[in-house]
Amino acid sequence: MARTKSRKETHLIVDVGGTKTRLFLHSHQKSIPLTTQFRTNRPRLVQTLRKFIKKHRIKDFSLHVGLRGVWTPQEKSLWRKNLKKLTHQVTVHSDIELAHETHFGKGPGLVLNAGTGSIAYGRNKNGKTARAGGLGPLFGDEGSAFWMGKEFLKRADHKNRKILIIKSYLRKLNTIYEVSKIGFSLVKRTAIPSKTRLKSRIIKEAHHHLLALVRDVINQLKWKGTCPVVLRGGLFENNAFRRQFIFAINQEKIEVSIKKTSF
Numbered sequence: 270m271a272r273t274k275s276r277k278e279t280h281l282i283v284d285v286g287g288t289k290t291r292l293f294l295h296s297h298q299k300s301i302p303l304t305t306q307f308r309t310n311r312p313r314l315v316q317t318l319r320k321f322i323k324k325h326r327i328k329d330f331s332l333h334v335g336l337r338g339v340w341t342p343q344e345k346s347l348w349r350k351n352l353k354k355l356t357h358q359v360t361v362h363s364d365i366e367l368a369h370e371t372h373f374g375k376g377p378g379l380v381l382n383a384g385t386g387s388i389a390y391g392r393n394k395n396g397k398t399a400r401a402g403g404l405g406p407l408f409g410d411e412g413s414a415f416w417m418g419k420e421f422l423k424r425a426d427h428k429n430r431k432i433l434i435i436k437s438y439l440r441k442l443n444t445i446y447e448v449s450k451i452g453f454s455l456v457k458r459t460a461i462p463s464k465t466r467l468k469s470r471i472i473k474e475a476h477h478h479l480l481a482l483v484r485d486v487i488n489q490l491k492w493k494g495t496c497p498v499v500l501r502g503g504l505f506e507n508n509a510f511r512r513q514f515i516f517a518i519n520q521e522k523i524e525v526s527i528k529k530t531s532f
Contacts, residue, residue: 279330282371283318284364285309287337287385288449288503292321315351322355331358335367337386338405365390365403372499372528381483384502385449387413389482391490399489401482406445412478414452414504420471421451456507472510476517484523498525
């Protein structure tokens with residue numbers, strides 16, 4: 270989706286993450302963009318969007334959808350076919366590609382996402398793209414909320430009940446979601462006060478992993494000069510986690526400029 274569009278056009282942008290789905294409606298009929306979010310449920314995505322479109326009486330619009338983990342042309346084609354039940358103007362990206370295009374258009378820049386999963390994606394001035402991370406909870410996602418929750422369960426002293434507690438999470442219907450909730454809770458000041466040292470250590474390690482993703486993409490792109498970076502995802506919505514990460518990236522002397530998130 271290009272950044273510059275006619276004022277008369279209506280765009281529905283859908284960011285389908287691992288935990289939350291965010292909707293952003295930009296219409297020439299509304300002076301203020303409409304935003305909302307709900308828990309991600311991919312099997313019911315089309316039905317949920319149809320209800321939203323009907324409720325807000327949206328007509329003659331283009332639909333731009335970014336889905337976590339959707340990279341191949343085959344996956345995108347399948348989703349595009351399903352979403353065309355809602356409108357004929359449909360573009361499908363991975364969620365990180367959509368985030369990059371939303372913030373930078375076709376221009377240079379890097380997006381670091383840290384939510385349920387973790388991934389960095391960038392494009393240089395020559396149009397070359399690169400990514401790091403985004404391998405999912407089994408093979409990667411270091412520094413994500415899921416990773417933080419998993420590490421807490423593994424390291425915390427549960428008074429000889431560690432195996433029972435971990436098995437209880439494995440029996441849950443959505444293990445990734447439930448473990449990620451622990452990770453998100455760790456960045457809150459009031460969370461788990463008796464585990465302050467462990468919490469701080471895990472957060473510091475998460476920052477280290479996320480820094481490695483940024484450095485990896487910058488190196489792949491052979492970036493010269495200052496790289497504009499946008500920080501996205503549920504972890505970066507926490508001001509303290511965001512400030513600490515920016516401090517860490519400055520300490521590492523990685524030449525970046527942190528940009529404001531627009532969506």
